[in-house]
Amino acid sequence: MSVKDFRNQILSSSEEKIVGVNKKDLIDKILARYTSKFVIYRELLQNSDDAESKSVQIKFETEMNTDKVIRILYKNNGFPFRSEDWERLIKIAEGNPDKKKIGAFGVGFYSLFTVCEDPFIFSGGQGMALYWRENNLYTKQGERESADDWTTFLFDMREPIELPDVQEFARFLVNSLGFTENLQEITVHFNDKLVIQLSKKIQGPKFTMEIAPEFNRLSSHELFYLASVDFRDVRLNIERLLVPDTCTGKFNQISPSSIFLSIASGNLDVRADYEFSAEMKRITKKELPRETTIQMIYTKFDEQTSSGDCVSPVFKDLFPYPEQGRVHIGFSTHQTTGCCFHLSARVIPTVQRESIDLLDMTLAEYNGEILCLAGTLCRILYENEINKINRRIVNNQSLEWLEEWAARALTHFTFHTTTPNEQVGEITESQFFNCSEEKLAILSTVGILPISDARIPNLEMLGFIKTVPLVPTIILEQCKTFFKKAQSMKLIKELNVLDVLIELENREFSENEMIELLKWLISYLSKGNFIDASNFERFMEIARIGNDFRPLKTIRCFLNPGIIPSSVDIPDYVLPYTISKNLKSQDLIKWFKWSELSLIDWARFISSKPNLETDPTFVEKVYGILARNFNKFSIDDKRLLRQLFEQKKCIPTKFGMKIPNEAYFEGVNLFPDLPTINFQNSSNIKDLMEHFGVRKIVGINLIIDRLTNHDDCDYMQLIKYLASKSNDLKQNEKNILKSRNIWPKYNQGSQQIQHYVISDLHIPLELHRDLGLPVVDWKVRWVRNTPEEKFLIELGIQQYPTITKILELAAPTTYSDIRYKALKYFINNFDRKYYRNYYADEINVAFLPCLYDNYAKPLECFINPECTVMSFKVINRDLQHQVGKLGVRQNPNREELLSKLLQNLPRDEINAEKVFGYLSSRQADFNHSDWNKLATFDFIPIRNQSNGIVFTRPCKCFFKFQDELKDLFLQIDFGEKANRFLQSCGVRDEPSSIEYAELLINSSHRLWQLICVEKYLNILRKIANDFSSFDNMASKIGLVSQMKKAPILVAITKKNREINSEMKETKNYRLGTAKEIYINDDKIYQGIFNPLTAPEEDNLEILYKKLGCKSLRDSVKQASIPKGSIRVTDKSKKFQEIIIERASLFYFKYHKNDITSDYEWLKKLKVRGIDYIETIYTLGDTKKTRKDNTRILRDDNKMDSWTLYITSNSTSLDISKHIAKNIYKSHEWKNIFAVNTLLTGSLLDLKEMGYPVNRLLQQVYGKR
Structure with a gap:
């Protein structure tokens, strides 16, 4: 049976029992959650308000002559208890069923048990006493006639308690009174003394506000609809407040006080569907109301400012500003609202009734929807305040006062993180910003505007922003939190570049404003901000300066007054100094790409002024500026500066204004009619005048013209004069002196004067005359190092022959x-x-x-x-x-040596020895390319058979080789020194392997006849050693192929001959082709056929194989047939046992790569006796038949079965040969002897040889 079925069986048939409840413990655990101070009065005041009480009286009775409270009387004048109220009172957790009430004597009533054990209630002529017996709560009820309309709660203290603090208790009561619907008066007595009297009065009629159409009145899930918003004002009064003096014990009267509160009520229609209503009823035990109300309690701006510090501390909690308000559910909870308003709403609290329940999914939706419309109500109240401010603006109210008002309004609705539940503030704030289609309105410097149209001011921009709407300073300073959040939400922007552009387009800036603008822009860019190119270009276009409002884009430079005074004329592309003096030069350079007005640019500008050629005073001022900074000009700028002035009549002289080239310095007095300069102070501008071209000496052309046209011209005096003025001569003047035919040549014995260019003449030294060189005409003895000589040298006279x-x-x-x-x-x-x-x-x-x-x-x-x-x-x-x-070099270089050698070949052997000997001493000069060239050139003289000289190349000559080869190769010898050179050229001691190979191909039989077998074999051995390189020689393609076909290989046949009465094996040698010769790798086959075989040398065998010689073993085919009866003999049995016993030893120290048949094969090998074995051997076309004593053959039709056949004549060595042949890849004699030892040796002998036979020895001894 399943658990489910078992449950159903019990429910249908078993006896039921009621669950017992420990009521006292249950109530104690519930009340443990009611931790707030004055919780008893909170619950009683809430229930009194639900009972529509107008007044409440609280009386604390103390013991005689003490301050310890022993009894409390609580009375209200609301409607008396009805029968259902009495019934509900004695049922735990059954609160007020009125769907408009939060609760009425449900669990909250039981908070009385926190201070008493047996409370008593009297109402409407009936009384009920509650008391405990053990853990169960009991009641007794009775009636009496009474005209008292008040409901009274009497509870004796479990233990005497202290009287409450009057001011603290009064603050709690005032706070509660502010949020009640019906309650209007509260009095508190200590015994018979009235210590607290509070009242609340409605001020004027209720006002219903029209809600603007742009507001969304529905909550987010459309559970509630904001039907209307009402406003009313109330007045709270402290009519009596007696505060006890702790020292004297007397009561001090506090002056009466009052405050005015505004209450905005949002009337909500409930639009819940059936499922949601049913779920709420299940949770709250009440039907959902058709409508409910949310209230925002606040003080008006003018009332706040007028009250100031005069408000009683008792009212402190009703003034949350600048702190957050709290959520009230008939009384204050711990939950904050996020803004500076108290919110009263019929939200569902947690069990403790201290905060809003947002955990249960249904209650969270219900409460969240109410909070949602609380956000809408906040926005409506804020916009209402802004509209009031806007009306005051129209009426020209004080702007500062209105800004304070707007700041206070904005501060009230600046949301902060709520506690203990952050969701409360998040829900309300989100709806505050999103409930309207219109942007949030704020007060700006130009009036009320949507927040997105205003800008957060930048202090650096206040000096020039006048028309762009800004957040006023007062509002910004008091509402920093709001605007920080608004920026993060992208509701408002800080003043930016685009705003600056708008400001520039709307008006012209004054000079001071332009200064502030440029300061801001520099600061803005210096902080790493970026302005895109199009906006920067637009800025430079619309930002205008000067009386003619020139765009900034026309500016290229700024003025440095330390170089160019601000008092002089400057180009219009220079930023006015009155602006630039307020800015740093490096900023103008970095951000605007402007440069300091250069002297050359200013000179270009000033040179175009007409008064430069008319006004000497103006000219001297200009030259003073240029002269002071002359050394700062670059070479190119100096050249340009000269070009600007050299053609203008800008030099004042005693004969008027002259161009620079026509004017002379004051000291030039060679001729009296020279125009000399005329300045008040010419010493400061000397370098500048010289640069412009003012002359320091008389012009060369003038001097030449005046002196050369006279017969009495004294050249020596002319030279002395020019030498004295050498430093003052311009380069072009010196060039004239260099290029003109004005210098006389010395002509011995002739009076005729010939004139030359100075560079064609030499100084008049005796040596120069001896060599017949043209020298300058000098009448007296020439003295070295005089100014005249130096001057002539500078002009180009030759000091010595070129x-x-x-x-x-x-x-x-x-x-x-x-x-x-x-x-x-x-x-x-x-x-x-x-x-x-x-x-x-x-x-x-x-x-x-x-x-x-x-x-x-x-x-x-x-x-x-x-x-x-x-x-x-x-x-x-x-x-x-x-x-x-x-x-001049010591020796010719390698190119010259080669050229000479190849062009002038040695005449004979004697000349060749000298030439080659000299070249031997120069070997180090030649490179690899040179040697390669010499190796292939025919330059070595050789005597031919007719005694004539022919030339051959080094690669065809040799120094030494076998005498028998003299007719086959060229041999030379020019002496040791010459031979060293020829050896480097490629002459070798003897032919190479390839050359020997070619010799064999062409003349093998001739060579065979000339030399002995061993020498012939030596040639083959040399070829064999170098044969691997043959295939890589491109020039010898086909050589190997020819070697394979030609009869160049030594072949051996063997024959037994009788020598001295003894039969001995002799070898016969002959030449053969590779195809005819076999590699002798099987002695048995060699003995049978005696074919042509290769010499048994490793290197030669490798050569023979590469040339195509076949393996004898692989070339012979054999077929063996056992003859006679196949049987087990003593001999076969003996060898069978030895092979099986010692099978593993046959592979000792053999690598697996050296084995053809493994250990398993050998163990399976059978040994049998036979009469003989008939074997037919075939080599090519030759067949031989033999009777053999031993053979290993595969069994018929069995791939993996082999038998060793032996006869009585089989020897252990013969058997060893066949075993070695079948199990090893190599079956040389060393392998055969090793097998023979294993077959014939004792185990002890084998152990001495190092074989691992210990296990075999143990087996043998074990059998014994």
């Missing part, structure tokens, strides 16, 4: 005495005068004397006399130690 001239004089075309002096002068002065311009490879004059009366250029002759053997020119011996610096 390199071209001196080499021309040293060449053999001149007279020998001049030639000798010229060469000597050139060599002696080379390091001091000529080496810088001397390039040996560019010299085309053969001026160097060589042996045998030859002359040569520097690169055509050499110092080493040995090179004459190759017909090279060699310098004269007396100059050999002096011409190295002239580029």
